[in-house]
Amino acid sequence: GDSVTQMEGPVTLSEEAFLTINCTYTATGYPSLFWYVQYPGEGLQLLLKATKADDKGSNKGFEATYRKETTSFHLEKGSVQVSDSAVYFCALEDSNYQLIWGAGTKLIIKP
């Protein structure tokens, strides 16, 4: 079945560092891909998405490019802030229009 694999956390960085959180997937066809973010004490919220190969999703300085050849959707940000500390979830939409979730990656940004 479809699945999503994320790098294990926590990922700890200093403010203004470059961020990459890896996400790879296994799926039939070409699913839509998503990154959701969960700030402490809150529910998840959509950060960005991409619906076809080579699409780049972007929001709040975060970017992710849908790479069909490597089945990846890595999340990047050029300069992180303390306020980016959260748990980040990668997900894909399966053929039944349901989301398949990765385990989440906790990001800690130190001032």
Place this chain on the structure above:
Amino acid sequence: NAGVTQTPKFQVLKTGQSMTLQCAQDMNHNSMYWYRQDPGMGLRLIYYSASEGTTDKGEVPNGYNVSRLNKREFSLRLESAAPSQTSVYFCASVRDSPQETQYFGPGTRLLVL
């Protein structure tokens, strides 16, 4: 426009007790979902409702029941709580596919002793 609301925010139960988690959305979405979130396991789908009057099992439905009371409300019931049901529960309201976007409530933290 409150989005998705959940009650209660936190609950402690003893093994064998029952409770109902409430969820409501004001976005006029057809689909609603219940997830549980456990450390290192991401989100697991318990039940979902594609439209008013319909419900379907997700990945981990055992020990739970749901009711889609109307288009706005989707409740999750634990008839006889077990320690394995200690988790954080999230309700989501779903904008229609194919470009599905899920809107989450703030969660209910449940501790079963």
